[in-house]
Amino acid sequence: MKLFVYGGAILLIIPFQVVVIHQFAIGSIVPDSILLTICLVGLWRGKLEAVVLGIGLGFLQDLLSGSMLWVNLITKPLIGLAAGVWGRTVLSLTSWIIPIFVMGISFISNLLVLVFFKIHSPEMDIIRAFFGTFLPQVLYDGVFGAIVLLAVFLLFPTLYRNVRNL
Amino acid sequence: MFHSRSRTKKAWNVFLILFLVGLAFSPFFAAKSLNVIAVPLAEIIKVPLTVTSSLERKLEEGGGVIRDLIDLYNQNQLLADELARMQIEQNRLKEIAAVAERYRLLFDFKQQCPYSTVVAQVIGRDPTNWHRSVVIAKGERDGVIAGMGVITPLGVVGRVLKVNRTFSVIQLILDRDNITTAVVQRTRDEGIVQGSENGQVIMKYLPPLSVVEPGDVVVTSGLDGRFPKGMVIGIVNQVEKKIATPFKSATLTLHEDFSKLEEVIVLLSTNVLGERGGECFMQHKDEREA
Numbered sequence: 001m002k003l004f005v006y007g008g009a010i011l012l013i014i015p016f017q018v019v020v021i022h023q024f025a026i027g028s029i030v031p032d033s034i035l036l037t038i039c040l041v042g043l044w045r046g047k048l049e050a051v052v053l054g055i056g057l058g059f060l061q062d063l064l065s066g067s068m069l070w071v072n073l074i075t076k077p078l079i080g081l082a083a084g085v086w087g088r089t090v091l092s093l094t095s096w097i098i099p100i101f102v103m104g105i106s107f108i109s110n111l112l113v114l115v116f117f118k119i120h121s122p123e124m125d126i127i128r129a130f131f132g133t134f135l136p137q138v139l140y141d142g143v144f145g146a147i148v149l150l151a152v153f154l155l156f157p158t159l160y161r162n163v164r165n166l
Numbered sequence: 167m168f169h170s171r172s173r174t175k176k177a178w179n180v181f182l183i184l185f186l187v188g189l190a191f192s193p194f195f196a197a198k199s200l201n202v203i204a205v206p207l208a209e210i211i212k213v214p215l216t217v218t219s220s221l222e223r224k225l226e227e228g229g230g231v232i233r234d235l236i237d238l239y240n241q242n243q244l245l246a247d248e249l250a251r252m253q254i255e256q257n258r259l260k261e262i263a264a265v266a267e268r269y270r271l272l273f274d275f276k277q278q279c280p281y282s283t284v285v286a287q288v289i290g291r292d293p294t295n296w297h298r299s300v301v302i303a304k305g306e307r308d309g310v311i312a313g314m315g316v317i318t319p320l321g322v323v324g325r326v327l328k329v330n331r332t333f334s335v336i337q338l339i340l341d342r343d344n345i346t347t348a349v350v351q352r353t354r355d356e357g358i359v360q361g362s363e364n365g366q367v368i369m370k371y372l373p374p375l376s377v378v379e380p381g382d383v384v385v386t387s388g389l390d391g392r393f394p395k396g397m398v399i400g401i402v403n404q405v406e407k408k409i410a411t412p413f414k415s416a417t418l419t420l421h422e423d424f425s426k427l428e429e430v431i432v433l434l435s436t437n438v439l440g441e442r443g444g445e446c447f448m449q450h451k452d453e454r455e456a
Contacts (some may be wrong), residue, residue, distance in 0.1 A: 018290035018301060028365055028425070056308050065292050066299025066327055066337045115297060124342065137295050151410035 006053055013037050014060045019109035024144070029136040031144035032106065034061055037082040038076055039105050040149065046157060047084025069120055075112045079105050102145030108140045203399040222224075272429055281394060282434040284308050288427050289333065298340040298361060299324075305332045313392060316431040319399035321421035322346065322386060323430050338424055339399065340365055348399055349387040350378045350385060350416075356387055359399055360417065365407045367400060372414040378405055384418055 013034060021030045034057045042050035058076030065072070083105055114134055118124055153160035196456050212409075272285050291300035306329050315334050316323040324344055328335040337344050340361040348359045348369060357369045369384055382402040388395030395451040400418035407414045 017293040026193050034293065034319060037392070061293045062289065064301055066292050066297035066335055066341055067294070116297065121343070123362050132364040133295050
C-alpha cells in the first residue's frame with residue numbers, strides 16, 4: 001500500500017515540477033516542490049521513508065535536468081535525512097519556524113549542489129551563481145514552502161499534530 | 167285590549183307591504199324617487215371604484231413590467247451563457263490558429279531546409295534552477311542522438327544532452343555548460359558562444375582587434391559539426407574588453423524567448439539532403455513579425 005502511495009506521489013510531483021511549476025517562476029527561479037515533498041515526508045513519516053523517497057525523486061529529477069551529474073540523487077536523500085532528524089527531534093514546528101526550517105533545508109541542498117558544480121567545473125563564477133541562483137532559490141523555497149506547509153497543516157490538522165508529536 | 171293592539175299592528179304591516187308593492191309596481195314614481203338617492207350615491211361610490219380600477223390597472227401594468235424584467239433577466243442569463251460559450255470557443259479557435267501558424271512556419275522551414283530534421287514538441291522544462299534545459303517528446307526511436315543540434319525557424323536553440331527512448335533533454339544555449347562555435351556575420355570574427363550563471367549568452371575569445379559592434383548578427387561557424395554554417399544565434403548587444411584577458415567578449419541578445427518555446431527542430435544530420443542546396447533561411451523575429 002505504502003509503495004503505491006509513494007509511487008503515486010512520485011508520478012504526480014515529477015510532472016508538476018517539470019511542467020506546472022514554471023507558472024510560479026519569478027524571473028527564471030522556480031520553487032523546488034520535490035524538496036518540499038521530501039521535507040514533508042521527513043517530518044511526517046520519519047527519516048527512513050524520506051531518504052527512500054529522496055532517492056527516487058532525486059534520480060528522476062536528474063534524469064530530466066540538463067545536468068550530467070547525479071547531484072540530486074545525492075542531495076535529495078540527504079535532505080530527507082536532515083528533515084527527518086531535524087524536524088522531528090530538534091525543532092518544535094510552529095507556524096513562524098516553518099519558513100526558516102524550509103529555508104534551512106533548501107540552503108543545505110543548494111550548498112551541496114553549488115559545491116558539486118564548483119568541483120566539476122572550476123571556471124564556474126561562484127559569486128554570480130550565489131546571487132543569481134542560490135540565494136533566490138533558498139528564499140523562494142522558504143516562502144513557497146511555508147505557504148504550502150501551512151496550507152497542508154490547516155487542511156489536515158491531524159498531520160500537524162502528528163508532526164509535532166501532540 | 168291585547169287583541170285590538172295586535173290587529174292594529176297587523177293592519178299597519180299589511181298597509182306597508184301594499185305600499186311597497188305598489189311602489190315597486192309604479193315605475194314612474196319609483197324611478198324618480200330612486201334617482202334622488204341613486205345619483206349622489208353613485209357619485210360617492212364612483213370614487214372608490216375608480217381608485218380600485220386604476221389600482222388594478224396599475225398593478226396589472228406593474229405585473230407586466232415585473233414579468234418583462236423576469237423575462238429580460240432570463241434572456242440575459244441565456245445570452246451571458248452563450249457569450250461565455252462563444253468566448254471559450256473563440257479562445258479555442260485562436261489557440262488552434264496559433265498552433266496552425268506555428269506548424270505552418272515549421273513546415274515551411276522544414277521544406278526549404280536542406281538537412282534531415284525532426285520536429286519535436288517541448289513537454290517540460292528543467293526541474294532545477296541550476297541548468298537551462300527543456301524536455302522534448304522525441305527520443306531514440308525517432309532517430310535522436312545525444313549531441314545533435316536543435317533549432318527553431320528563428321535560430322539556434324541548443325543541443326541534445328540526454329536521450330531516452332521517447333523523450334530527450336535539450337541543453338539550451340543559455341546554459342553555462344553549453345558551448346557553440348560561432349562567427350560574427352559581418353566581420354567574420356570567430357569565437358565561442360557560452361551561457362552563464364545569470365542566463366546571459368556571451369561570445370568569448372573574440373580577437374582583440376575585432377571591430378564587432380552592437381547590432382552585429384552572430385551565426386554558427388559550422389566547426390563543431392553540430393550545426394551547419396550560418397544559423398542565427400543572436401545579435402550583439404554589448405562588447406567589452408577586460409584587462410585580465412587579451413580577448414574581447416560580447417553579450418548577445420537571443421532571437422527568441424526560450425521560456426516560451428513550444429516546438430523545436432532537431433537536426434538529425436548536417437549533411438545536405440539530395441538535390442537540395444543552399445542554407446536554411448532564418449529570419450530575425452523582427453523581420454518575421456514585420
